[in-house]
Amino acid sequence: MPELSQPYRILVACFCQESNRLNPRSADEELFVVERGRDILRSPTGVLKGLAEALVNAGVTIEPVFSASGGAGGLVDHDFYLRMREQLLDAVRRTKPDAIGLSLHGAMGTTQTPDAEGDLLQALRRLVGPTVPIGVGLDLHGHITPRMLDNSDICIACKENPHSDFVECGQKVAELLIEQLEGRLKPVTVSARVPMILPGAGETGSGPLAEIHAKAREYAALHPSIEDISIYNVFRFTDDYEIGQVVTVLSNGPSADAPSIAVDLATRFWVERERFKDDLLTVEEAFERVQSSPDERPFAIGDMGDRVAAGAPGDSTILLSAALDRYPGLCGAVPITDPAAAASAIEAGVGATVTFAVGAGYTPGFTPRLITGIIEHVSDGSFTAKGPVGGGARWAMGPTAVIRVDDRIQVLLTTKPGETLDPAAFTSQAVVIEDLDFVVVKSGFHFVSNFAGVATPVLVNTPGVGYYKKHQFEFRKAHFWPEHDIASPEITARQHSADVSINS
Ligand SMILES: [Zn+2]
Incomplete structure (x- = not known):
């Protein structure tokens, strides 16, 4: 990476939990591992490790706030969530960073909202305005909402399930944040959503998902302005209106091809939907x-x-x-x-x-x-x-x-x-x-x-709230295949961007 044109300070934090609304045990601080300040840099893992180390290696000064990891569990206690959100906002007010880099899961819900990351990113965006870049590295099991994409500049996922590339995802977020700060990247994200979940076969190494990821890599190689294509395996235990398989394409400036690429990849999920089956034993x-x-x-x-x-x-x-x-x-x-x-x-x-x-x-x-x-x-x-x-x-x-x-x-x-x-x-x-x-x-x-x-x-194949089975759980908001009969969904592209970063 080239020398930085000026010294930058980037605030980093990690707030990760995958929330299963069917688990009646809500997750408060006791179920999280929370570290604060420079302690989070002693032995970071995953996206946080990739993000923090790549920033430091590039000569950026980082402002570590906290790392709160809750694994997977029930919905996050809303008061605990609000306390953590406030600590993050406070740190931003105090340090006035040039950019913000976050490790989030993407499917965190609280006892009051199914879209905690959307709420968090919106609160940050309102505080810092449109010119401070916000970059996020996610788990590909994220429940990706327009609110998350509208309120971040860089919002990308790891590419492998089982997840073995979280560190690379964090490094990519760091690189893109620096490129944006240096004025070489004007990130624009286009998303396409298809109202379905994967009933099984969520691994990226084989089967239909491997083919879709291979196609995404092919598209990225053909289009130099495309910086990232993220393909999400929807999290099945969220009940929200925008549930579905999501594909995002992040390009440097608006890309004429990004919308059709996002729609094509999302459509492949629909076409291949019957192939997403697990091979479970009794x-x-x-x-x-x-x-x-x-x-x-x-x-x-x-x-x-x-x-x-x-x-x-x-x-x-x-x-x-x-x-x-x-x-x-x-x-x-x-x-x-x-x-x-x-x-x-x-x-x-x-x-x-x-x-x-x-x-x-x-x-x-x-x-x-x-x-x-x-x-x-x-x-x-x-x-x-x-x-x-x-x-x-x-x-x-x-x-x-x-x-x-x-x-x-x-x-x-x-x-x-x-x-x-x-x-x-x-x-x-x-x-x-x-x-x-x-x-x-x-x-x-x-x-x-x-x-x-x-x-x-x-x-x-055992009973419990950790495995989706058709008609077993009540969904009040979400509408998706195979839970619901959907004949042929309209799959369209949607653009997300902080206006200033494209137009300036
Ligand atoms: Zn995951």
Whole structure:
């Protein structure tokens, strides 16, 4: 990157959570990991890492405000959201930055609004006016609204699911912000939306999504004025009017081709919609496979319905009960969110034998499971993820106890919904994965790369609020295929821009 023409100060912050409105446990500060000031630069991960490091390397002075990461969970407590928003606005008032760079998820909703990022960006835009660039790096599972795009200059997503390119996304935001400050970039974003969700097959490495991403790369290579094409897998657990698959094309100045490119890519989703299917096993099929395939053990069984990675509470007992009642020959580990049981177990201490009902504290329709077992490990539940998804990040399950039941099933009782998509969630609790036949993970896709070489992945069709099933959940605002019959949607392009940045 060329020398900067003048010294710049850019404010950076991270406020990320993926909000599943069907999870009744709202997320307040306790369910976030919050760091403030320069602490956020000690070991940043993801978009924040790429953003902050690229800015510093380019000679920019950065003003770090906070990093608040809530993983996935229920809707964010609105008061907590407002406090964080105010801290961010305050920091902008105090430091008067030349630009703002943010790491946001894109599908954060609060107990009062389904479009928290839109609200946040609008508040920032109103404060700084149209001339201070605002750049955002998002998760591709964002619920992208016109309000977000209208109130930012650069709003782009990572390109891979499972997500292994968050850092690159942050670096790109940094580069584009600098280009804009230097006057070499006049960002214009065009979006196209198609009212559908992906019922399954959300991975970008294979299938129809891989083809659409390949086409996007082809378009970008052919059109030098196009700086970014972002393709969003809509987040399925938001109920908002503008729900749908979104494609955004960011160009340097208005591009005559961007609208047709956005519409073409969005249309491909519609044309290919029947191909977006998951290949899920039933609970019985999954355990039968574990039982009949000793050479492939251990297995990592993705509990799709109770995916903490999609904002579910992680309190399902369905796979635990199946393993205990119907597969007496199998050894495994099953995480369950249950703060009260975890506290009782920790109080009883390692070596104690306890009997209590666990799980089902949050998800409607789940049943607690009575277990008797020996407590073999207790901890604060923190660990550092090692796999490609989230590697290096410090994740917190809250106070956690491991109870051995029937001398073969280890139940990890966690206080917070456990991010178990990484083997370190288990190994940090002294669970020896290679000695087991299976571990249950509360993830659908991301665990596959993190468990590569450790366990054979299988995805299981289980009940819960972490997996979309047609007509299972009520949508009051959202209108989309396949939930609703839509004959042939009109797919059009819409331009978003801060007028001043195009016209000046
Ligand atoms: Zn995501």
